[in-house]
Amino acid sequence: MSQFDIIVIGAGPGGYAAALLASQRGKTVALIEKEHLGGTCLNWGCIPTKLYLGATAHLEGLHAQSRLRLCSGTINMDMAALKKRKSAFVSATHKAMGCCLEKHGVTLILGRARLSGAKAVTVDDRELTFGNLVIATGSSPNWFPGMEPDHSRILDSTDLLDLEEAPESLAVIGAGAIGLEMADFWHRLGTQIHVIEAAPRIAPAEDEEIAQTLHGMLKRKKWNIVTGKRVAGLVNEGDAVLVRLEDGAEIRAAKTLVAVGRKPNTAGLCLDQAGVALSGPGWISTDEFLRAAPDIYAVGDVNGRTLLAHAAEHQGHYAVRHALGETSAPYEPGPMPGCIYGSIEVMRAGSTAAELQVAGRPVAVSRANLGANPISQAHGQAQGLVKAVWSDGVLHGVSAVGHGASHLVTLAEIMVRDGWTVETVHQHIFAHPTLDEALRDALVAPQEAL
Numbered sequence: 001m002s003q004f005d006i007i008v009i010g011a012g013p014g015g016y017a018a019a020l021l022a023s024q025r026g027k028t029v030a031l032i033e034k035e036h037l038g039g040t041c042l043n044w045g046c047i048p049t050k051l052y053l054g055a056t057a058h059l060e061g062l063h064a065q066s067r068l069r070l071c072s073g074t075i076n077m078d079m080a081a082l083k084k085r086k087s088a089f090v091s092a093t094h095k096a097m098g099c100c101l102e103k104h105g106v107t108l109i110l111g112r113a114r115l116s117g118a119k120a121v122t123v124d125d126r127e128l129t130f131g132n133l134v135i136a137t138g139s140s141p142n143w144f145p146g147m148e149p150d151h152s153r154i155l156d157s158t159d160l161l162d163l164e165e166a167p168e169s170l171a172v173i174g175a176g177a178i179g180l181e182m183a184d185f186w187h188r189l190g191t192q193i194h195v196i197e198a199a200p201r202i203a204p205a206e207d208e209e210i211a212q213t214l215h216g217m218l219k220r221k222k223w224n225i226v227t228g229k230r231v232a233g234l235v236n237e238g239d240a241v242l243v244r245l246e247d248g249a250e251i252r253a254a255k256t257l258v259a260v261g262r263k264p265n266t267a268g269l270c271l272d273q274a275g276v277a278l279s280g281p282g283w284i285s286t287d288e289f290l291r292a293a294p295d296i297y298a299v300g301d302v303n304g305r306t307l308l309a310h311a312a313e314h315q316g317h318y319a320v321r322h323a324l325g326e327t328s329a330p331y332e333p334g335p336m337p338g339c340i341y342g343s344i345e346v347m348r349a350g351s352t353a354a355e356l357q358v359a360g361r362p363v364a365v366s367r368a369n370l371g372a373n374p375i376s377q378a379h380g381q382a383q384g385l386v387k388a389v390w391s392d393g394v395l396h397g398v399s400a401v402g403h404g405a406s407h408l409v410t411l412a413e414i415m416v417r418d419g420w421t422v423e424t425v426h427q428h429i430f431a432h433p434t435l436d437e438a439l440r441d442a443l444v445a446p447q448e449a450l
């Protein structure tokens with residue numbers, strides 16, 4: 001068959017979700033993938049990084065307990081075994097995803113797709129026509145001039161997941177979620193970490209107070225953190241990389257990770273064939289219904305809206321529901337949850353205080369430190385805080401930093417989405433002892449108007 005109700009390009013979280021939902025609705029569906037099922041998320045992103053962080057979490061936990069003089073000794077990670085486990089898990093998931101597609105009658109086509117008309121896609125020499133097209137081709141690691149990865153010492157996030165052993169030192173350029181999570185993993189294996197961030201603070205997308213707290217906590221782990229300085233260039237010296245900063249300072253490290261953002265996978269898609277417009281380095285422009293052209297949707301990283309797997313999945317579902325007439329409302333994701341994982345985690349759902357202020361709204365904040373929380377204390381990692389952001393008495397955002405903070409994200413998202421007030425908090429019981437109690441404490445704490 002070469003005519004499909006819905007064709008999806010890209011089998012990452014966005015495309016896979018779209019293809020499965022469309023087939024469950026009884027549509028004929030083709031899913032085209034040039035590499036591996038699962039996209040960035042499964043193969044080089046969320047999943048391998050969390051497998052690595054999960055496997056080494058006990059090292060950090062035992063360190064915390066040994067600082068309390070409750071245990072001592074050494075544990076060595078077997079990096080080769082960990083890589084093997086990661087590969088086995090990823091392969092098993094490929095198989096499970098393939099079976100699920102087959103079971104639901106999705107036609108999986110392996111190859112590189114391009115548009116060949118307003119209603120046609122070509123894979124190799126085969127032309128397929130569609131009723132609706134969902135473009136979900138994702139993104140790839142970005143770099144700036146002078147930082148091009150050589151994939152040996154100057155690495156991107158994909159390369160770093162493939163290292164056989166812990167480098168003696170690692171310079172991470174870019175202190176967003178990807179850079180910080182990867183740095184944390186290698187820190188646990190004994191690597192000396194240098195972080196260089198051009199913005200005035202690390203985790204620049206997060207609340208300033210949360211980011212500053214994180215900074216302080218990472219400094220206590222002896223990370224060398226440089227903020228507000230650009231990297232002028234990288235020199236591969238053979239046994240190390242020299243990172244030259246714009247002010248002339250230099251940092252030497254065994255390996256360098258370039259984690260300065262992502263770029264869209266739109267090259268070679270021939271999007272002009274269907275009049276699809278691009279912005280910036282090639283992000284697909286979409287309207288309020290995630291449409292890039294009549295009958296063509298663009299979801300996930302490739303539209304540049306929110307570069308997170310759950311955002312891609314949510315958009316993939318929306319695009320199919322809109323195409324099938326199940327919804328006519330504009331796409332509205334609500335308070336986007338997001339986390340930075342690791343020994344010290346950051347989570348956010350909804351707005352920061354600064355974002356609300358820019359929007360011209362009255363803003364108040366309330367906080368609770370994790371120090372008083374019994375679960376944080378039990379883990380021996382009680383630094384950090386939860387911060388709530390209010391406008392006119394209604395909760396608009398929650399951010400947190402500290403051990404296990406990511407566990408708060410879904411509850412916080414629901415609270416913000418449902419417009420909780422302090423009264424709503426009093427109507428709920430929070431189980432004891434849980435980290436959720438710190439969230440409750442932040443919400444009922446006195447509010448400070450900004």
Ligand code: FAD
Pocket residue numbers: 009010011012013014015032033034035036037038039040041042044045046047049111112113114136137138139157178265268269299300301302306307308309310311312
């Ligand atoms: P992708 O997952 O990038 O998938 C796109 C797919 O399209 C790929 O399989 C690609 O091969 C295919 N493709 C591209 N062009 C073509 C073509 N022409 N023809 C056929 N196929 C094509 N997000 C989170 O929410 N939580 C996390 O913890 C998290 N951690 C991350 C850690 C790292 C190191 C990285 C790099 C990313 C992380 N992300 C995380 C981001 C997340 O991986 C992405 O937001 C998500 O994968 C985007 O999904 P997508 O479907 O839009 O695209």
